[in-house]
Structures are given as structure tokens and as C-alpha cells.
Amino acid sequence: MSSAAEQTYDVVVLGAGSTGENVADVVVKGGLSAVLVESELVGGECSYWACMPSKALLRGTEALAEARAVDGAKQAVTGEQDVAATLARRDSFTHDWDDSSQVDWVEGAGIDLLRGTGRLAGERTVVVTDADGKEVRLTARVAVAVCTGSVGKLPPVDGLADVAPWGPREATSAKEAPGRLLILGGGYVGCEMATAWQALGSQVTLLQRGDSLLPRSEPQAGEAVADALRDAGVDVRFGVDVTAARREGTEVVLTAGDEEYRGDEVLVAIGRAARTTDIGLDTVGLEPGEYLPVDDTLRVEGLPWLYGVGDVNGRQLLTHMGKYQARQAAAAIVARARGEQADGGPWSPAAATADHSATPSVVFTAPQVASVGRTAAEAREAGLPHRVVEYPIGGVAGASLFADGYTGTAIAVVDTEREVLLGVTFVGPGVAELLHAATIAVVGEVPISRLWHAVPAYPTISEIWLRLLETWRDGD
Numbered sequence: 001m002s003s004a005a006e007q008t009y010d011v012v013v014l015g016a017g018s019t020g021e022n023v024a025d026v027v028v029k030g031g032l033s034a035v036l037v038e039s040e041l042v043g044g045e046c047s048y049w050a051c052m053p054s055k056a057l058l059r060g061t062e063a064l065a066e067a068r069a070v071d072g073a074k075q076a077v078t079g080e081q082d083v084a085a086t087l088a089r090r091d092s093f094t095h096d097w098d099d100s101s102q103v104d105w106v107e108g109a110g111i112d113l114l115r116g117t118g119r120l121a122g123e124r125t126v127v128v129t130d131a132d133g134k135e136v137r138l139t140a141r142v143a144v145a146v147c148t149g150s151v152g153k154l155p156p157v158d159g160l161a162d163v164a165p166w167g168p169r170e171a172t173s174a175k176e177a178p179g180r181l182l183i184l185g186g187g188y189v190g191c192e193m194a195t196a197w198q199a200l201g202s203q204v205t206l207l208q209r210g211d212s213l214l215p216r217s218e219p220q221a222g223e224a225v226a227d228a229l230r231d232a233g234v235d236v237r238f239g240v241d242v243t244a245a246r247r248e249g250t251e252v253v254l255t256a257g258d259e260e261y262r263g264d265e266v267l268v269a270i271g272r273a274a275r276t277t278d279i280g281l282d283t284v285g286l287e288p289g290e291y292l293p294v295d296d297t298l299r300v301e302g303l304p305w306l307y308g309v310g311d312v313n314g315r316q317l318l319t320h321m322g323k324y325q326a327r328q329a330a331a332a333i334v335a336r337a338r339g340e341q342a343d344g345g346p347w348s349p350a351a352a353t354a355d356h357s358a359t360p361s362v363v364f365t366a367p368q369v370a371s372v373g374r375t376a377a378e379a380r381e382a383g384l385p386h387r388v389v390e391y392p393i394g395g396v397a398g399a400s401l402f403a404d405g406y407t408g409t410a411i412a413v414v415d416t417e418r419e420v421l422l423g424v425t426f427v428g429p430g431v432a433e434l435l436h437a438a439t440i441a442v443v444g445e446v447p448i449s450r451l452w453h454a455v456p457a458y459p460t461i462s463e464i465w466l467r468l469l470e471t472w473r474d475g476d
């Protein structure tokens with residue numbers, strides 16, 4: 001018999017990252033009671049070891065590059081980036097890894113917080129163990145939302161675990177730049193962290209297994225980022241399959257075929273795995289370690305009381321998509337608690353439809369890569385009739401004002417039958433803020449004929465939209 005204290009809520013949310021916070025907030029606004037269970041910091045990876053610190057590390061370099069690209073302004077840039085001040089600014093964004101302000105927000109939102117490690121213990125039940133081993137048994141009247149996120153994967157490389165490799169957490173929270181940084185993986189994390197640490201003083205070697213960076217993006221994006229990293233001094237290597245790792249003194253040595261790569265630290269950034277190995281999935285008939293299999297209302301198939309939201313379902317590993325899923329899942333939970341329907345039909349109020357074909361993302365490299373929807377390769381795989389339209393962003397007046405010698409590319413994938421946009425990618429400085437217009441066009445399936453009436457202000461970089469439309473009309 002357990003002597004655990006017992007508490008009952010309408011909704012139990014396991015994991016108080018950006019996703020869990022939003023599920024709890026929306027169900028409480030919908031009139032339900034909710035408890036958030038958190039084993040580490042309220043706010044999760046995004047606030048402390050992912051989006052916020054990484055973007056804070058990158059922003060100073062970007063601002064300097066922007067100033068240096070404008071004659072008249074560049075003459076005022078007479079010094080180098082201040083690394084200590086950059087790291088201090090990063091620390092201010094993570095509140096020195098103190099979550100009190102987020103705890104205040106949780107309390108203000110009318111959500112209860114329970115600190116400890118939660119595990120499912122059968123239907124609608126979560127047992128939470130705190131640091132002293134004390135247990136609380138939580139029962140959910142309506143739903144349990146699992147929002148435990150993801151963790152960095154470690155490849156099966158001999159000796160890698162013994163060299164104390166960095167993961168994204170170490171790379172975003174390091175207190176100084178390592179002299180030589182090896183990075184395994186040329187995806188989002190690898191490219192952003194190579195950009196950041198090379199600028200902050202490390203000699204970075206980026207080892208990618210395949211033959212391109214950012215392989216899920218349009219190829220032009222990976223090529224532009226690889227060229228820019230090389231120009232910045234990063235040693236970018238493709239086709240590298242690391243098979244062994246060891247430390248020689250303080251030095252890390254990676255072996256790949258006949259090659260050896262030496263550094264002071266190695267960052268492993270080869271993708272993520274579901275954080276579900278030890279959350280009691282076996283007690284409800286699910287496989288530990290797997291992403292949670294959910295429908296479009298984020299409900300786990302076959303378990304009508306269980307939801308899997310955010311990174312933990314593996315649909316789209318992005319903060320804004322986790323928060324979107326949280327809003328949709330919470331809407332489904334509230335509707336169902338009221339006895340209403342939440343059928344999960346495309347674009348309905350409780351469905352995360354955008355996960356499939358309209359996900360926006362920005363890689364904060366230099367140049368930035370901002371994209372939404374399908375790439376040409378994805379349109380091809382989906383069997384959609386399409387044409388690719390491309391235009392150099394430097395050709396518009398707003399871009400040439402933004403930076404002398406602006407180079408960048410815009411790529412639109414157009415559905416040739418329906419004449420709507422399937423996807424858009426912008427590669428270039430300052431393109432992140434162009435993305436939402438593209439997201440609206442893709443989500444709204446705005447016909448090309450109507451887009452001609454969406455007139456970009458002159459002289460902004462958004463005039464790229466006109467050039468894309470003209471290129472489409474003129475058949476390339």
C-alpha cells in the first residue's frame with residue numbers, strides 16, 4: 001500500500017516547458033482546474049538551454065554584421081564583439097537559470113505547480129516523487145497531458161559517452177568559448193552553434209554525415225549556410241562518419257575512417273529522441289522511449305484521457321509548434337469536458353493541422369533560413385503537381401538598402417493545379433521577419449491571383465513577393 005498524498009484535478013500536465021505551460025493556461029481559462037508537474041526548471045528547454053540562450057548568443061554577431069554591411073555605419077564599428085558582454089546578455093535571458101519569474105506567472109495564471117518527477121501509474125493517474133522521495137498521487141478527472149519534451153540523441157560511437165561530450169545544453173550555457181570546438185551534426189543546432197561559437201572565438205570544425213547542411217531545407221539554404229560558415233573560418237566537412245572517440249589529456253579525438261579530428265570539446269547535435277523512457281508509459285500499454293502516437297487533437301490513439309503535446313509526440317520539434325499544439329489540445333480537452341465534439345477535422349478549432357503542411361521555422365544562422373510549408377522535395381514526395389520559382393533577394397531595392405551587396409534567395413513552391421503556395425523559403429540577412437506573410441499565404445491557401453493585390457510597401461525587402469509573382473507569371 002502506498003502512503004502517497006492524494007490530489008485530484010481536472011487536468012494533470014506532466015512537464016512545465018513552453019508546451020505544458022500553454023496546455024495548463026488554456027484549460028484553466030476554459031474553466032478546468034490544472035496542476036503542472038515539473039522536475040527541473042519551469043519553462044523547459046526553450047527558456048534555459050535552447051531558443052532563448054542560443055538566439056541571445058547569436059544576436060550580437062548578427063547586429064554587428066548588419067552594421068558592417070552599411071557604408072557610413074560600418075565606419076563606426078571600430079572594435080570587436082565583446083564576448084563577456086555577449087555571454088552576460090545570454091545569462092540575463094536565462095535569468096541565470098532561475099525560474100522564479102515563470103513560477104510567478106504560473107501562480108498568477110491560476111495553475112498549481114508540483115515540483116518533482118512524475119510517472120504515469122495507470123489510467124488518469126500520475127505519481128510525483130520530489131527530491132526528498134516524498135510521493136503525491138495525482139488523479140485527473142478529465143485528462144493527463146504529457147509534455148515531457150525531447151532529449152539530444154547520442155550516436156553509437158565507441159567511447160563517445162566517456163569523453164563528456166557537450167549536448168545542446170552545454171553549448172547554450174557554456175561560460176567561455178572553447179579553443180577548438182568539434183560539432184557532430186549539421187542540422188539546426190549544429191549550424192547555429194557553429195555560427196555562434198566561431199564568432200565568439202572558437203575554431204569550429206563541423207562534421208556532417210551526409211553531403212549537405214540543413215538537409216531537410218531547400219538545398220540552396222544548406223549551400224548558403226555552408227559557404228558563410230567557411231567564410232567565417234569554420235572547417236565544414238561532409239560525408240564524415242565518426243566511429244570512435246577518446247580523450248588524450250584534455251583533448252578530444254574523433255576517428256572517422258583514416259581521419260582524426262581534434263578539439264577541446266565536442267558538441268553532439270544529431271537530432272532528438274522522445275523524453276519518455278521513464279514516465280510510466282508501460283503502465284498504460286505504451287512503449288517507453290517512443291514518441292507518443294497522437295491524432296490531430298493530440299490525443300493518444302486508444303487512450304481517450306491521454307494527450308501527448310509538443311516535442312514528446314515528434315510531430316514538429318519547435319517551440320511555437322508545441323505552443324500551437326498546446327492551444328489546440330487544450331481546446332479539445334475543454335470541449336470534450338463539456339460534452340462537445342472535437343473531431344480533429346482539418347483546420348478545425350481543436351486540430352493541429354498546420355503540423356502537416358504549414359510549419360514555419362527560422363534557422364538563425366548568417367544568413368538566416370526562414371521557411372514554411374513544403375520544400376520542392378516534399379512536394380515531389382507527396383505527388384503534388386508543382387513548379388519552383390526562385391529569385392535573388394538582392395535584386396529588390398529594400399534589400400540593397402538593408403545591406404550593401406545583399407545576397408539572398410527566395411524560393412516558392414507553387415501548386416500548379418490549384419495555383420496556391422505549397423511552401424516558401426527565404427535565405428538571407430534579416431529574412432526571419434518576412435516569414436509570417438508566407439505562413440499566412442500557405443495556411444490561408446491564398447490564390448496567386450489574389451496575392452497580386454497584397455502590395456508590399458516600397459522600399460522593403462518584402463518586394464521580393466512581387467518578383468516571385470512576376471517570375472511565376474513569366475514562366476521563369
Ligand SMILES: Cc1cc2nc3c(=O)[nH]c(=O)nc-3n(C[C@H](O)[C@H](O)[C@H](O)COP(=O)(O)OP(=O)(O)OC[C@H]3O[C@@H](n4cnc5c(N)ncnc54)[C@H](O)[C@@H]3O)c2cc1C
Nearest residue numbers: 015017018019039044045050051118149310311317318319
Ligand atoms: C539548442 C536548441 C535551440 C533551439 N532553438 C529553437 C528556436 O529558436 N525556435 C524554436 O521554435 N525551437 C527551438 N528549439 C526547439 C525547442 O527548444 C523545443 O521544440 C521546445 O523546447 C519543446 O518544448 P516542450 O515544452 O515540448 O518540451 P521541453 O521544453 O523539453 O519541456 C519539457 C519539460 O518537461 C519536464 N519533464 C520531463 N520529464 C518529466 C517528468 N517525468 N516529470 C516532471 N517533469 C518532466 C522537463 O524538465 C521540461 O521542463 C531549439 C532546440 C535546441 C536543442
Ligand SMILES: NC(=O)c1ccc[n+]([C@@H]2O[C@H](COP(=O)([O-])OP(=O)(O)OC[C@H]3O[C@@H](n4cnc5c(N)ncnc54)[C@H](O)[C@@H]3O)[C@@H](O)[C@H]2O)c1
Nearest residue numbers: 155185186187188189190208209269270271317362363364
Ligand atoms: N531555430 C530553430 O528553430 C531551432 C534551433 C535548434 C533546434 N531546433 C529544433 O531542434 C531539432 C533538433 O536539432 P538538431 O540539430 O539536433 O537535429 P536536426 O535533425 O536538425 O539535425 C541533425 C543533423 O545531424 C546529422 N547527423 C545525424 N547523425 C549523424 C552522425 N552520426 N554524424 C554526423 N551527423 C549526423 C543529420 O544529417 C542532420 O543534418 C531540430 O530539428 C529543430 O526542430 C530548432
